Structures are given as structure tokens and as C-alpha cells.
Amino acid sequence: MxxxxxxxxxxxxxxxxxxxxxxxxxxxxxxxxxxxxxxxxxxxxxxxxTRSDLLIATTHHIDEVKNVDARLAKSRSAATGMERLSAFIEAWGNYIPEIYGVAKALIAMSETDDAAKLTWDDRMQAVRHGCRAAVETLEKEGQLASQHSVTQGTDILSALLSVQTWEYLTINCGWSQQFYIEKTKVLARQILVSGNPGS
Amino acid sequence: MxxxxxxxxxxxxxxxxxxxxxxxxxxxxxxxxxxxxxxxxxxxxxxxxTRSDLLIATTHHIDEVKNVDARLAKSRSAATGMERLSAFIEAWGNYIPEIYGVAKALIAMSETDDAAKLTWDDRMQAVRHGCRAAVETLEKEGQLASQHSVTQGTDILSALLSVQTWEYLTINCGWSQQFYIEKTKVLARQILVSGNPGS
DNA sequence: GGAGTTACTTTACACAATGTCAAGTGGAAA
DNA sequence: TTTCCACTTGACATTGTGTAAAGTAACTCC
Missing domain, CATH: 1.10.10.60 (Homeodomain-like)
Incomplete structure (x- = not known):
């Protein structure tokens, strides 16, 4: 620097x-x-x-250019828990393909490099916060499905929104980006919203 | 050889x-x-x-010793779709921790080595077959949730049962193996079974 | 305008890991 | 006894990361 x-x-x-x-x-x-x-x-x-430093800096650079924080924060203005859930899935889910290449490299680097792992974990932590905010809102509204606690709901939602799951569903299974977003919204509602209004 | x-x-x-x-x-x-x-x-x-050959052979060797095929096949004898779903989630879900180390190495190798990728894809294909069999049974019973087709249900279930999702939920989120199995069963039912009887 | 500084280039090398090559060894079979 | 097999020993090629040191061109400061 x-x-x-x-x-x-x-x-x-x-x-x-x-x-x-x-x-x-x-x-x-x-x-x-x-x-x-x-x-x-x-x-x-x-x-x-080091290579790790470069990958980390590249990640931060993209975040800055693409303004992730603002994009993720936008979901916080949604009125209801359901809307918040949808907004966050759209915001993060549509960000994944934009960072996929760098994310892959950083994840691979994480296996051997602690600094890279910290950077990636930090990123995942930010996603978890967004997930948790949506799940907490659902809970406050009494809409959270009884099967899951807030923490468990957060775990599941962030697993659903992981780069690895995105990669599997889009690249391996051939889902289009739009289909992934819509389907993930349906899944999140099925899993997290009591009464389960479906698609 | x-x-x-x-x-x-x-x-x-x-x-x-x-x-x-x-x-x-x-x-x-x-x-x-x-x-x-x-x-x-x-x-x-x-x-x-090559290193790739050794990883591939190690994978096959473990499969042989641990008798995966028989373990996965067992779920096929279950009477109902719901039972089949549970049996398959237990069979594969409990196999993951036994192969996790080798699987990780093989997945990493897949990034640069085509033969390793073929071996791992083949493994995933076997899991997909098990998933599809369970989803198809549900559909024949008229129990498959209307939100998803058989193929989509298979995609989702196999994503849920991927090594990466297992890794995230157990290692990162701290879920115990038993909890992972039970929770995955609940999720699969919430997502795939119409009427959604819950836990 | 000369001296020093900055940012970069060029060249060379250390190191780790995979993979190759060729000669050597020790025991078992013919 | 010779021959073959399975393995050992040691040397080397290759690729990629990272380090080190000398050189250069432009710019700055007195």
C-alpha cells in the first residue's frame, strides 16, 4: 500500500x-x-x-468498484421480513457471478493461506449478517417457521447463498442466473416462513 | 495397476x-x-x-473398503418416498465425514486435473441418482411439492447433500453430525414434500 | 545543473513440489 | 547361476512463488 x-x-x-x-x-x-x-x-x-496479498487486494478492489456494501445495505430498507429476504437474496445472489472468478481463487488460496482465509471468512460473515437480519425480522413478525431458530435459519440461508451452492446449481445443474434467484427465493420461503405461502 | x-x-x-x-x-x-x-x-x-492417479485410486479404495454402493442402495428398499428420502440422507450424509479428507483433496485437484474432475463428477452423479430416485418416488405418490419438478428437486437435494454444504454447516457453523442429518431431513421435507408435515 | 529519490526493469537465484531417468540391489524363480 | 522383478538411490528437469541486487529513466530539490 x-x-x-x-x-x-x-x-x-x-x-x-x-x-x-x-x-x-x-x-x-x-x-x-x-x-x-x-x-x-x-x-x-x-x-x-505475495499472491495471497494480491488476491485479497483484488477482492477489496472489486468490492469498492462494485459498491457491495451499498447493494447489500439496500435490503435493510425493506418493510417486511419477506421483502427483506427477497431483497437480500437478489442483492447477494446477483453479486456472486460478478465475483465468482476471484472468489474461486481466494477460496482455493484459503486452503493454505491464513490471511486469504480471514478475508474470505470476513466476506462470508457479511453475508451471514444480511441473512441474520432478514431471519430476525421474520421472527419479530412471528413469521419464522417453528422448525428453526434464528441462528439455524441464518446457517441454512447462508449455506443456500454460498458461492459453492451457486456454483453447483448454475454451472453444474445449468440453472440460469435468473432462475437461481427465483428458485432460491422460493426455497428460502419454504424453509423459513411459517405457513409457507410458496412461490 | x-x-x-x-x-x-x-x-x-x-x-x-x-x-x-x-x-x-x-x-x-x-x-x-x-x-x-x-x-x-x-x-x-x-x-x-501422477498425484491425481493416486487420489483417484484412494477414493476407489475407500469406496471398496467402506462399501458405499451397498450403503446407498439400501435406501432403495424403503417403502414410501418419505422413508426413501430419510434413508438416503442418512446413508450419504453419514458417509461424507468418512471421505471428507480425500474428497477435499480430489475437489482441489479437479480444478486443474481433468481425470480427477471426472472421478469426482462421477461420484456426484451417483449421489444425484440416489436423490432422483427418492424425488421420483415422492412424485409417483403425488407427494412432491408443486413448486419443483423432479429434476429441480434432484438439483436442490443434491446441493443440500453436497460435501461443500456439509462442510459449511458442520465445520463453519458448528453443527454436529447428528444434527446435520436431522436438520437436512427436515429441510428436504419442507422443500420437497407437499403439505410439509415438518419435523 | 548536479545529487538524490522514486518507481520500475532486468537478471539471477533460492526453494518446494511434481514428475522423469537410469543405474544399482537383493531375493526368488528358472 | 542367471535372469527377472520390485523396489531403492540419487540426479535432474520443470514450474511457480518469492528474494536479491544492480541498473535506468524521470522527477525533485537545492
Missing amino acids: SSGNPKTRKKILHASWQLLEAAQGREVRMSDIARNAGVSRQAVYLHFP | SSGNPKTRKKILHASWQLLEAAQGREVRMSDIARNAGVSRQAVYLHFP
Whole structure:
């Protein structure tokens, strides 16, 4: 963060982002990123001491550009728990494909790198907060299905909204993005809302 | 398969299995496996030309020892769709922790190795078959929730029973194995069974 | 305008892990 | 006794990450 020209830093982050999205997180080397950014491999290491640092910075960079926080926060203004649930599923669910490549790389890195794991866990924590807010609202309205506590409902909803589940349903099962969003809303209602009004 | 003493092969497979389970799939090198098996690193390469081959063989070896097929098939003898659902969730859900370490390694390998990907996809296909059989039975009984088709129900159930979802709920959320099984049964009923009798 | 600073390039190398190669060994079978 | 088999030993190629050090071009400050 301290050393180097911010313009070069941005060039590197942009190249990293672009390549990771294009390759869906796979087989993107430091040298590929350097070449694509039009700088030497060592310039990358001047800005980001390790691959993990670069992946983490790329994640934060995308968050900033795409303004995730604001997008997720929007769901908080919904009036009812049901609306809040839908709004959050839309906000996060539609964000996943935009970060999928980088997320994949970061998840893979998490297996061996603690800093990467912290960054990803932090991200998941933010999603959990959104989930919990929706589930808590349902509970206050007396609408939460009796089968689950607030915490359990949060666990289940965030599992449903995990990148891994998104990946399985869209990429492996062939669901379209729109279908994934609609279906996830239906599932969340079936699971979390008492009386279960369905689709 | 052709060359080498079958006893040595088994020693290697056993060491591989043991180490992968202990390390939960992370940071297990060919040399670690060789040392643990009491053979030279090159002996491992004589039996398994690549790391991917060894992981694949280890997966098959565990399946054989643990007799997965028989365990999964057992659910097919259940009378009703609901019972079939429960039996399959128990059979597969309780198998996951037994293969988790090797599964993790194989999934990681799948990112870069086509043969590993084929092996893992094949495994997932077997799970899907079990899921589909249960969902189809529900449908024939007129019990399948109207929100989902057989294929969609299969997609959802297999997502719920994925290793990744198991990992998230047990390891990240702290659910016990037993709780995971019971909760997954409740979820499957909420999602798939019309009228939704609950827990 | 010369000295120093900054940001980057170039080149070289250390290191870890996979995978290859070839010569050697020890025991069992012909 | 010779031959073969299964394995060992040790050397090496390759790929990717990360480090180190010298060089360069532009810009800044007296």
C-alpha cells in the first residue's frame, strides 16, 4: 500500500480481476497478471508481497468498484421480513457471478493461506449478517417457521447463498442466473416462513 | 495397476487415505505418503504415475473398503418416498465425514486435473441418482411439492447433500453430525414434500 | 545543473513440489 | 547361476512463488 505508483497498482488489480474472471479463478499466475498489466513480474511483487496479498487486494478492489456494501445495505430498507429476504437474496445472489472468478481463487488460496482465509471468512460473515437480519425480522413478525431458530435459519440461508451452492446449481445443474434467484427465493420461503405461502 | 506388488500398492493407498483424513485433504505431499507407507517416493510413482492417479485410486479404495454402493442402495428398499428420502440422507450424509479428507483433496485437484474432475463428477452423479430416485418416488405418490419438478428437486437435494454444504454447516457453523442429518431431513421435507408435515 | 529519490526493469537465484531417468540391489524363480 | 522383478538411490528437469541486487529513466530539490 505504501510503496509504488497508485496508477500502477490499479493497473495490476485490474489485470488480476480481468484474468481471474476470464479463467474462473484457475491457472492465473503472477507472471500472467504482470504481462497483462504491462509491468514486470517484480513490479507486481513491489505492490503485493505475495499472491495471497494480491488476491485479497483484488477482492477489496472489486468490492469498492462494485459498491457491495451499498447493494447489500439496500435490503435493510425493506418493510417486511419477506421483502427483506427477497431483497437480500437478489442483492447477494446477483453479486456472486460478478465475483465468482476471484472468489474461486481466494477460496482455493484459503486452503493454505491464513490471511486469504480471514478475508474470505470476513466476506462470508457479511453475508451471514444480511441473512441474520432478514431471519430476525421474520421472527419479530412471528413469521419464522417453528422448525428453526434464528441462528439455524441464518446457517441454512447462508449455506443456500454460498458461492459453492451457486456454483453447483448454475454451472453444474445449468440453472440460469435468473432462475437461481427465483428458485432460491422460493426455497428460502419454504424453509423459513411459517405457513409457507410458496412461490 | 499392472506393475508392482499388490501389497505395496495397498500400503500406499492406506497411507494416502490415513494422511488425507488426518490433514483434511491439505498439504499432503507424495513424499509424505511414501514415507508413511514405508516405501521410497519413486515406488509410489511406479504404482501411481501422477498425484491425481493416486487420489483417484484412494477414493476407489475407500469406496471398496467402506462399501458405499451397498450403503446407498439400501435406501432403495424403503417403502414410501418419505422413508426413501430419510434413508438416503442418512446413508450419504453419514458417509461424507468418512471421505471428507480425500474428497477435499480430489475437489482441489479437479480444478486443474481433468481425470480427477471426472472421478469426482462421477461420484456426484451417483449421489444425484440416489436423490432422483427418492424425488421420483415422492412424485409417483403425488407427494412432491408443486413448486419443483423432479429434476429441480434432484438439483436442490443434491446441493443440500453436497460435501461443500456439509462442510459449511458442520465445520463453519458448528453443527454436529447428528444434527446435520436431522436438520437436512427436515429441510428436504419442507422443500420437497407437499403439505410439509415438518419435523 | 548536479545529487538524490522514486518507481520500475532486468537478471539471477533460492526453494518446494511434481514428475522423469537410469543405474544399482537383493531375493526368488528358472 | 542367471535372469527377472520390485523396489531403492540419487540426479535432474520443470514450474511457480518469492528474494536479491544492480541498473535506468524521470522527477525533485537545492
